[in-house]
Amino acid sequence: MPSPPPTPETATASDRTATPAPGMPILAVDAMGGDSAPGMVIAGLDIAAERHPNARFEVFGDAVQIDELVRLSKRLRNRVSIRPTTEIIPNELKPTAALRLRDASLRRAIDAVANGEAAGVISAGNTGAMLALAKIVLKTMSGIDRPAMAxxxxxxxxxxxxxxxxxxxxxxxxxxxxxxxxxxxxxxxxxxxxxxxxxxxxxxxxxxxxxxxxxxxxxxxxxxxxxxxxxxxxxxxxxxxxxxxxxxxxxxxxxxxxxxxxxxxxxxxxxxxxxxxxxxxxxxxxxxxxxxxxxxxxxxxxxxYNGAVLLGLNGVVVKSHGGADAEGFAHAVDVAMDMIVNRFNDRIRDDLGRHADRERLASDAFRATPPASATSVTTG
Amino acid sequence: MPSPPPTPETATASDRTATPAPGMPILAVDAMGGDSAPGMVIAGLDIAAERHPNARFEVFGDAVQIDELVRLSKRLRNRVSIRPTTEIIPNELKPTAALRLRDASLRRAIDAVANGEAAGVISAGNTGAMLALAKIVLKTMSGIDRPAMAxxxxxxxxxxxxxxxxxxxxxxxxxxxxxxxxxxxxxxxxxxxxxxxxxxxxxxxxxxxxxxxxxxxxxxxxxxxxxxxxxxxxxxxxxxxxxxxxxxxxxxxxxxxxxxxxxxxxxxxxxxxxxxxxxxxxxxxxxxxxxxxxxxxxxxxxxxYNGAVLLGLNGVVVKSHGGADAEGFAHAVDVAMDMIVNRFNDRIRDDLGRHADRERLASDAFRATPPASATSVTTG
Missing domain, CATH: 3.40.718.10 (Isopropylmalate Dehydrogenase)
Known part of the structure; x- marks a missing residue:
């Protein structure tokens, strides 16, 4: 039986905060996505940084703006690497056009996951562009036909x-x-x-x-x-x-x-x-x-409930609502951290393996015995 | 501009009650459908009868039970015709099986609309059976490919x-x-x-x-x-x-x-x-x-909001929620009455005619002038 769910009486804003694992989970952050970026994004990281004391953030975007904002946060100062980028993907831009902006903050943040510089990526920007870029750059996990948003x-x-x-x-x-x-x-x-x-x-x-x-x-x-x-x-x-x-x-x-x-x-x-x-x-x-x-x-x-995840890719991908405030963005960071520290992607590979084994066994068993219809003919 | 909608401050339970038209709208009623039928159905008719003083009800089902219930209502006594039936369509019955029960209360109520004895039918019974029976018995209106539930x-x-x-x-x-x-x-x-x-x-x-x-x-x-x-x-x-x-x-x-x-x-x-x-x-x-x-x-x-209507059939068809109480059932009767007294089905025929005319005009116009691509070639 599942453990009893939180009730409205007991639930708190930090219910889904992960216990940080040893090591240093690194999250790539698109600082320029979202209605109030980059201010909302850095303020959100500041809140999240307290809940995830071992986490580090690779922050992509306008270096001058990000630097000014990060200086305001004692917590963030030593845990943020600023990664300057020159392009921004607007909300209305079609995914096909977004693919051409190679130095966009969102693109570079996703690249960082592909390069192994970060375990996951988060953005409050253009959803369609994020979906398309993540699929093309990170690729779908072997054994999965299509990634899904959850x-x-x-x-x-x-x-x-x-x-x-x-x-x-x-x-x-x-x-x-x-x-x-x-x-x-x-x-x-x-x-x-x-x-x-x-x-x-x-x-x-x-x-x-x-x-x-x-x-x-x-x-x-x-x-x-x-x-x-x-x-x-x-x-x-x-x-x-x-x-x-x-x-x-x-x-x-x-x-x-x-x-x-x-x-x-x-x-x-x-x-x-x-x-x-x-x-x-x-x-x-x-x-x-x-x-x-x-x-x-x-x-x-x-x-x-902010933080939709794109499951089934080689890397953790979390989309924050574009209109989220800092508190909401911090919740989306929580989701990314939970997936990273609990090794979601390693475990999904194991689970897919179990499913594949079961299917192989089932089809082996089928081949080893005559099909049901044939049996019923011989015994009938 | 549409007239301002009712606000929670001004809305009352009788907002959607129609002003009864002259003449006598007749509604066929399946008395045996719904979790608490026939008691809930007759109690619902009693409430609705006050709001629709000219309406008459052809009530199909167990004559003894219906008669006992109708006797309790002064309002209903002279406005209900009891139509005895011997079969009931259970909630779990598949539509294909329901089609065979020719003397089911729901079937006979729908037949009454097909025969012109009633302008519409209402039931709180098996939704799938009602859909299938209504389509087969009443037939889809000419000009409509598929009826829809609203x-x-x-x-x-x-x-x-x-x-x-x-x-x-x-x-x-x-x-x-x-x-x-x-x-x-x-x-x-x-x-x-x-x-x-x-x-x-x-x-x-x-x-x-x-x-x-x-x-x-x-x-x-x-x-x-x-x-x-x-x-x-x-x-x-x-x-x-x-x-x-x-x-x-x-x-x-x-x-x-x-x-x-x-x-x-x-x-x-x-x-x-x-x-x-x-x-x-x-x-x-x-x-x-x-x-x-x-x-x-x-x-x-x-x-x-009780009362889903099946639009696009030759007759007014209203489905009440199976778990509705008398008040809810009365609201579903209101919807049926609104459609009958405002001649929904006559007017939908007019509207479909307008759409067909427009399509014919459009295709005539297309035929009378060279296609756009040809024009652009000759002027280019």
Whole structure:
């Protein structure tokens, strides 16, 4: 059984902070990505640096600006290497055009992972460009067909991992199975769940059931080493309901579901703010209920869930929301650090090996015995 | 500009009640569908009967049970015709099996619409069976390729219509355009918006943009008679954000988005209940803020949004949630009545005619002038 999830009463902003491993995890940082870069990025690193005292940061971007900002932080001064770059990838730039900017801060930060100068990269910049650059520069891990974007969100039973969130608009059964394998390990690594449960997102009644791809993915998952953790098909309400720890879906559906859920939470938040500022009585009510309401707001705070990871590449790749503030960016750094210090990428290679072995055994067994249909003919 | 939407401060449970038209709208009712049928169904009709004083109900199911229940309601006694049936379609029954139950309450209620005995049908029973039966018995309206399921939900700017919610797991560009035409009229008919705006649900950044189908649907919508109301692509957060009045998407994505949003709202509701019952201070806070919180809860109440409609068939078809209570069922009856008294199906035929005319004109114009490429050659 998974350990009990944090409740709104007990959760704190540092729930997902990793215990730093011995050695020095090095993170490559794109200082120029995000709405308030580079100020927000360096302020975020300053917060994260306290939580990860052994971490070092290779920071790519405008050297003058970065230097000024880093000087303000006692914590960062000796742990940041400034790596000057001359180009910036704007938010609207198409990925194909971004590929040509060889000295862009984001490009150079990703190059640093490919060169072994850093174990992971983080950026709050152009998502499409980051996806394209990371795939081309870092390459997909052997044994994985397509990388997937994953993130953590709130649910009634604690945190829930969902993937893919938009890296692959169309997915086949093999992709979905690989997403499940990567998502399961991510939930163990970053959420610390010993045996995370997995669900495949589908639609309701029989007539409306999803297509062949989903049915084949479900079959393959049942036969796989993570079969005992697979809970079959789930529906949209199961995401926030906490029915499973890992929600697996294609990138189109996952992207829409993530943003729909965020939108619904924002709507209620806005309406609650209106209710509590309506008159004297409701303002007093807010003061009386403030401890609980504050914990609730902190627990649902999008900043606490900032940091989408691109799984399945040779290197840790974390995307912060472009509009994140320093606190949110620090959370995205936490996710990157958890993956680095817990050796996510080494472990995913082991897990993929187990899956490959199981498949090989299954097909060997099949070859060693006559097929079921032949048997039934001879015995019938 | 659309009229200002109801705000949580002004919305009431009867917002979507139609002004009854002269004449007698007749609704066929499946009394045996739903978790608490037939008691919940008849109690729901009793509530709805007060709001629709001219309506009559043809009620199909177990005559003895229905008769006992109807006797309890002064309002219903003279406005219900009991139509005895001998079979019930269970919730788990596959649509193909349901088709064989010729004397099922749901089947007979749908038959009544096909025979002209009623203008519409309502059921809280098996969704897949209702979809299949309605399509086979009532047939798709001429000019429509596929019917779509639509429903209303809450947004920051009032109510929002979304379709398809699961009738079609895979859709082509033509289907999406037809959904937009039907959804636009539904928003005018049931929400009373004079010029509802329309958005096509898609995913975020350039690299992740949806497929060819969505691009072609967007192009066709821009050229269509509702082009001026079309706002292009929207994302998941725009649904609750109220960016548009009508959200158009395929049935798989729509079903997941609807249930994801519902799940997120339920999560916050549950957590708020916990916050306000935690201790004496928070209970007092609840009492002080109760008027505002009650309005908010009523506004977000799933019962207020009960009643998914199947658009594009020869007849009004409304599906109530299986777990709805009498109040929720009455809301679903409201939706059916709005569509009947505002002649939704006659008007959709007119709108489809306008679309067909526009397409014919466009292709005539194309034939009358040389193609653009040829022109550019002769003038170049």
């Amino acid at each position: 993130a953590i969100g709130p649910s009634a039973r604690g945190d829930v991992v969902m993937l893919d969130l938009g890296a692959n608009v169309v997915c086949d059964a093999r992709n979905l199975v690989e997403f499940a394998v990567m998502g399961e390990l991510f939930a163990r690594t970053v959420l610390g769940l010993p045996h995370p449960t997995i669900g495949l997102l589908n639609v309701g009644s029989e007539e409306m059931k999803g297509d062949e791809t989903l049915r084949r993915a479900a079959e393959a998952l049942r036969e796989s080493p993570i079969g005992p953790q697979f809970r079959g098909f789930i529906e949209g309400h199961d995401i926030a309901g906490g029915t499973v720890d890992v929600v697996v879906t294609d990138g189109f559906t996952g992207n829409v579901a993530l943003k729909t859920g965020e939108g619904a939470l924002r709507l209620v938040g806005d309406l609650l703010r209106r209710v509590f500022s309506a008159n004297i009585a409701s303002r007093l009510a807010y003061l009386l209920a403030r401890p609980g309401l504050t914990r609730l707001r902190e627990w649902l705070d999008p900043r606490r | 429903a209303i939900g809450p947004s920051a700017r009032g109510d929002v219509v979304m379709l398809d919610l699961g009738a079609n797991v895979v859709c082509d560009a033509r289907n999406l355009v037809e959904f937009a035409v039907m959804g636009e009229l539904f928003a005018r008919t049931v929400l009373g918006l004079p010029h509802p705006t329309i958005g096509l649900l898609n995913v975020g950044s350039e690299e992740m943009k949806g497929d060819e189908t969505l691009r072609r649907a967007a192009e066709a919508l821009r050229e269509s008679p509702i082009g001026p109301q079309f706002r292009g692509f929207i994302e998941g957060h725009d649904i609750a954000g109220g960016t548009v009045d009508v959200v158009v998407t395929d049935g798989f994505t729509g079903n997941v988005a609807l249930k994801t949003g519902e799940g997120a709202l339920r999560l916050v509701g549950d957590l708020l209940r916990r916050v306000f019952s935690a201790n004496i201070a928070s209970r007092l806070a609840y009492l002080l803020a109760r008027p505002g919180l009650t309005r908010l809860r009523e506004w977000l109440d799933p019962r207020r």
